[in-house]
Amino acid sequence: MSAGPGPLAPLPDRVVRDPVLLAFADEVGGVDAGPVAVEGGRTQWELGGRSEPGTRLVRAPAGVVAFEPAEMTIQVRAGTTLDELDAALEPAGQRVALQGLPRAATVGGVLCVGLSGPTRLGHGHIRETLLQTRYVSSEGLLVTAGGPTVKNVTGFDLCRVLVGSYGTLGLLAEVTLRTRPRPQATAWLAGPADPADLFDRLYRPMSLLWDGETVWLHLEGYPEDVAVQTAIALEAGLQPMAGPPPLPTGRHSVEPGVLRRFRPDRAQRSGFVAEFGVGVVHGEWPGPTQGTPDASVVTLNRRLKQLFDPTGRLNPGRDPLAPSNGKADHR
Amino acid sequence: MDGTLVAELSASLSPDRVHNDHLEQVLYGRDASLMRGDAGVVCFPLTTAEVQACVRAALRHDRAIVPRGSGTGLAGGAVPLEQPLLIVTTKMTGIEVDLDNRVVWVQPGVINLDLTRHLKPLGFHFAPDPSSQQSCSLGGNVANNSGGPHCLAYGVTSAHVVAIEVVLPNGELAVLGGLGADPAGVDLRGAFVGSEGCMGIATRIAVRLTPNPPAVATLLADFVEPAQAAAAVSAIIAAGVVPAAIEMMDQRITQAVEAFVGAGYPTDAGAIVLVEVDGLPGGVAFETEKVREVCMAQGARSVRVAADEAERMLLWKGRKTAFGAVARVKPNYYLHDTVVPRTKLLDVLRQVYAIADRHDLIVMNVFHAGDGNLHPLLVFDAREPGILDRVHAAGEEIVRASLEAGGVLSGEHGIGLEKQPFMALQFTQPDLDAQARLRDAFDPDGRCNPAKVLPAGSRCGDLAHLDAHHRERLLADGVWV
Amino acid sequence: MKLPLVEDELASCVSCGLCLPHCPTFRVTGEERYSPRGRIEAIRQVHVGNQPADASFVDMMDTCLQCRGCETACPSGVPFGHLMEAARQGLNEQTRYQPWYRRVGYRTLAYHRALVIGSRALALVQRSGLVPSRRLGLPDRLPLRVPALRPQTVASGAARVWLHTGCVMDAWQRDVHAAALAVIGATGTAVTLPERIHGAGCCGALATHAGLVGVARAQAEATMRSFPGEDPVLVDSAGCGAQLKDLGHLLGTDEASHFSTRVRDIHEWIAEHLDRLPDGVGPRRTVSVAVQDPCHLRHVQRAHLSVRRVLAPYLDLVELDDEGLCCGAGGAYSVLQPELAGDIRTRKLESIARSGATLVASANPGCSLHLAAAGLTVRHPVQLLAEALGLVDG
Incomplete structure (x- = not known):
């Protein structure tokens, strides 16, 4: 069955004619324009390897393009900071699940790095927020990946590989993000408790942090529900708190089950803060960490880079597989 | 000519799981779409190693491979072209729960609803619940990045898959993603989910265990006019409530389904809206009241809340068996699954009815209204001469109307074979070329489910040597010239 | 090969696959050929396309249990049972589908006395340990003596019902009939039994499922004639009840359709008389x-x-x-x-x-x-x- 004679051409609005994006594409330039990388808020600049000297730094455009509260999506330039994003959404009682990340970071920056904040347990991985992006390819072309609607499986899912690619596959120019209603009530509690026991008794907590001794619990939702969950936490020995503990530097990735089984001795406690139920550990992790990826996975990463950026001009020096990408050990 | 291939496969699997029977190949020539293809040898592996053996045998014989689960796909994604080796995963039904990591590893042939039933005593479920969930397999869910009514609140399959063990098109094994918080490298797992069998075969899948909500309420609102129903959907979202699901059915489909389930759907309603809210009891009570208020304010004749689990299941059964029920009206259907911005729902819906009228066709609408995912079913009798042309013409107009409203081609059924030509309406050539590169990273020789998803000519040629002039042209027109 | 089916019924399957998990043979094999959707497609290929009704096709038809679990699961209401019966009927009429000994076997079910005697003989041989009962699907101990059935005495003028006694069940599980008589009697209802030497034996269900329409019709007709009048006909075997409720389709007469309206599964009937039970x-x-x-x-x-x-x-x-x-x-x-x-x-x-x-x-x-x-x-x-x-x- 065919859709009629001859190939169809893209609908006029699918060709990007936005002068801001075209200008950004021109600034990035084609294959002859040399090595280039995007500089965001520099809040996670040290991750993913050191940018190669001689790389030309550009800035992605900034600002909100469109926000339709009833749609629960927002279209912003990649250079918009999380602070600006939040300010645009707040009056409508909405937000994007990019919580707990540096407020000065850019939306494009946090997505390129691809590391979620400490509320990932409740809000999901930050990659789930990205619905559509327009990026500049290594050839200097504007490419649209994904779609602007809240649900979309049209074609192969380029958005997923762009999140966490450190700008090595394409340079994000604009993104459309999924928004969520802000919760009516929130609470932080902390105290010495068994995180596994607490986790099993609560219904979908937003965050459960643990330093080997103390548990910090974050709850969100309707006031009545937060009250009920708070009662469970109080009974387990937690007390209301103003907020989360400061997260120590250093980030490790483990299987969440490892945290369930890990019994730190006195000396090992408090050097780390672990995201229970997720497996991210901040600080010094005394337990077992994640192994190295399969050779076939390394090959796939390399091949992808080769296909998307044959000349290696996009953010040279950075590598999503690098040990210092914040996913494995780094100090 | 398949003799040696069959012999090798029989030796690697077992002779009774390698089929070369002509009539059986005809059965495997189709899925739940209207498309028909041509299957070669059909094999039924049980283990990862057997899948690898199948892929390698195909490689040696220069045969393409097509993975297939339950065959409930609606876009022809599993329809085999040019007699490929068909690797059917329905016999791979192992389930291993890992409570510590709150995941369950499944083999690809596990049926979606079976998994949820298996997890029920543990207090968990697998959130994506496509309408075919009683039949569709997890492997198929991964291939299509399946959604379902409840993905409005819970997200589609991609959000629930943590790791996938994949036999790559070259026969190698790779684990994409992982149970650890941040697996190394780019998100290949995410690329594989929704790749419609074009990047390899999933042999083990780790999916997240979603805790069963402590409270659930299912509401049925009935409206005289579809327009009121659509307005109610937007109003619910605008009121700051994100229900677990918001579904809408128009009168024709409601009547067809009611004849099957007897769920007590009002068959004189112009449209009905099914809303489910879940979570902790306080929020459920609040949202139930809010949804009821909003629906009444938008002109609902009544809002009924399911009194018990049995009634709730019955209400859902009607919705989930809707496509199958259309044969009560006409024996064939052709549908699109475009998504439009929620605020354009009403406008596009009107156009859909007008398009069907213009082509003198019956259209039945049942869809995931909460996320704007339309499922207009054009129902017809294929034995009527010339009708397919009208159906296709109307289908194309529906796609155009959806895309012009700022929508996308597919919300959950995928592109497969049937919707391939429309890809060029939504994407420019650089867009399609980028997708082709993603596929090429996994399957450089195009061996796995060839000729699916991307239309011919998606690759732009040697972009590495694109000069400034051509770059400008591509930027301006979106088409390689 | 044209099969004696109704083409609109064949066209009513949209191949959605919702039947798959409700089919016992698909459940244990995962193969399309052993699924309702696959079987319907095969029937289509043979009836409309030019596929031969080869051994593969026969296997697809033969392996169907005719449980009709697919029918309750089918949103489009495809009458799968009819299609399968028609396919088997077509095979019977146009090929050597059912071997002679099976045809004879189905016919024998109508000769009730012979069945009871044969069963007793088999029971004796079984006691000798020479019969592999389980492999043949026989009960472990066939009854040697079949107790006579005696309806309860109830007040004169009480309502009456018929109890269908059937073939194999009457020979092997007459104690179920005895229990049925006792329960019906306890409601104060009188029971009439069909005259069983020349009358109601097999209802023809097995022959219907095998596609032996001629045999099935003859048996069904004889069964129907054994229950004259308008009293309800109670059935304590689910398979027989299903057959007798659908005689209108099999025999195509108004008389048969009317007869079917009198047929009740015994549990349906008891459920309506629960208040009369002690x-x-x-x-x-x-x-x-x-x-x-x-x-x-x-x-x-x-x-x-x-x-x-x-x-x-x-x-x-x-x-x-x-x-x-x-x-x-x-x-x-x-x-x-x-x-x-x-x-x-x-x-x-x-x-x-x-x-x-x-x-x-x-x-x-x-x-x-x-x-x-x-x-x-x-x-x-x-x-x-x-x-x-x-x-x-x-």
Whole structure:
């Protein structure tokens, strides 16, 4: 069955004619324009390897393009900071699940790095927020990946590989993000408790942090529900708190089950803060960490880079597989 | 000519799981779409190693491979072209729960609803619940990045898959993603989910265990006019409530389904809206009241809340068996699954009815209204001469109307074979070329489910040597010239 | 090959695949050829396309249990049973599909006296240990003596009903009929039994399923004639009940359609007369009872809930978690397709084991034999009811 004679051409609005994006594409330039990388808020600049000297730094455009509260999506330039994003959404009682990340970071920056904040347990991985992006390819072309609607499986899912690619596959120019209603009530509690026991008794907590001794619990939702969950936490020995503990530097990735089984001795406690139920550990992790990826996975990463950026001009020096990408050990 | 291939496969699997029977190949020539293809040898592996053996045998014989689960796909994604080796995963039904990591590893042939039933005593479920969930397999869910009514609140399959063990098109094994918080490298797992069998075969899948909500309420609102129903959907979202699901059915489909389930759907309603809210009891009570208020304010004749689990299941059964029920009206259907911005729902819906009228066709609408995912079913009798042309013409107009409203081609059924030509309406050539590169990273020789998803000519040629002039042209027109 | 089917019925399948998990043979094989959708497509290919009705096609048809679980699952209401019967009828009429000995076997079922005598002879041989009973799908101990059936005496002028006694069931499980008579009697209703030497033997269900339409029609006609008048005809075998409720389709006469309206599954009838039954006697059974729904009660008659209504006041019932999937008995199926029947039964046994019940209630002779052959204790719901009421010994 065919859709009629001859190939169809893209609908006029699918060709990007936005002068801001075209200008950004021109600034990035084609294959002859040399090595280039995007500089965001520099809040996670040290991750993913050191940018190669001689790389030309550009800035992605900034600002909100469109926000339709009833749609629960927002279209912003990649250079918009999380602070600006939040300010645009707040009056409508909405937000994007990019919580707990540096407020000065850019939306494009946090997505390129691809590391979620400490509320990932409740809000999901930050990659789930990205619905559509327009990026500049290594050839200097504007490419649209994904779609602007809240649900979309049209074609192969380029958005997923762009999140966490450190700008090595394409340079994000604009993104459309999924928004969520802000919760009516929130609470932080902390105290010495068994995180596994607490986790099993609560219904979908937003965050459960643990330093080997103390548990910090974050709850969100309707006031009545937060009250009920708070009662469970109080009974387990937690007390209301103003907020989360400061997260120590250093980030490790483990299987969440490892945290369930890990019994730190006195000396090992408090050097780390672990995201229970997720497996991210901040600080010094005394337990077992994640192994190295399969050779076939390394090959796939390399091949992808080769296909998307044959000349290696996009953010040279950075590598999503690098040990210092914040996913494995780094100090 | 398949003799040696069959012999090798029989030796690697077992002779009774390698089929070369002509009539059986005809059965495997189709899925739940209207498309028909041509299957070669059909094999039924049980283990990862057997899948690898199948892929390698195909490689040696220069045969393409097509993975297939339950065959409930609606876009022809599993329809085999040019007699490929068909690797059917329905016999791979192992389930291993890992409570510590709150995941369950499944083999690809596990049926979606079976998994949820298996997890029920543990207090968990697998959130994506496509309408075919009683039949569709997890492997198929991964291939299509399946959604379902409840993905409005819970997200589609991609959000629930943590790791996938994949036999790559070259026969190698790779684990994409992982149970650890941040697996190394780019998100290949995410690329594989929704790749419609074009990047390899999933042999083990780790999916997240979603805790069963402590409270659930299912509401049925009935409206005289579809327009009121659509307005109610937007109003619910605008009121700051994100229900677990918001579904809408128009009168024709409601009547067809009611004849099957007897769920007590009002068959004189112009449209009905099914809303489910879940979570902790306080929020459920609040949202139930809010949804009821909003629906009444938008002109609902009544809002009924399911009194018990049995009634709730019955209400859902009607919705989930809707496509199958259309044969009560006409024996064939052709549908699109475009998504439009929620605020354009009403406008596009009107156009859909007008398009069907213009082509003198019956259209039945049942869809995931909460996320704007339309499922207009054009129902017809294929034995009527010339009708397919009208159906296709109307289908194309529906796609155009959806895309012009700022929508996308597919919300959950995928592109497969049937919707391939429309890809060029939504994407420019650089867009399609980028997708082709993603596929090429996994399957450089195009061996796995060839000729699916991307239309011919998606690759732009040697972009590495694109000069400034051509770059400008591509930027301006979106088409390689 | 043109099959004697209704083309609109064939066209009504949209291939959505929602039937797949409700098909016992697909469940245990995962193969399209053993699924309703696959079988319908195969029928289409043979009837409309130019595919030969080869051995592969025959295998697809033969392996169908005709449980019709796909029909209750089908949103489009595809009459799969009709299609399958038509396919088998077509094969019978146009090929050497059913071997002579099977044709003779189906015909013999109508000769009731011969059946009872033959069964007794088999019982004697069985005691000698020379018969592999389980492999042949026979009960472990065929009855040597078949007790005479005596309806209860009730007040004159009481309402009357017929009890259909059938063929194999009357020979092998007459104690179920005895329990049925006791329960019906306890409601104060009089029972008439058909004249069984020349009259009602086999209702023709097995021949219908085998596609032997001529044999089936003759048997059905004879059965219908054994129940003159307008009194309700009660049936305690699910398979027979399904057949007798659909005689209008088989015989195509108004008389047959009218007859079918008189046919009730015995549980449906008892459920309407529960208020006339006495209270249970003795202590309530401590074990819970798993209700196994015979397919022809659940998917065809859709009367399976009445079994629960009848038993629930007297026994603790547990539901199986397999959504009424067939047990694999399927009339003569367990003998003809022992491997598939065994795999399907294993699934049922697992479900029964998960339920924790040690006793199974099944309202069809074929299912109870098939399950008992796997070592389960299986009773007919009417027997359990009669025992609970103290009408017969447990």
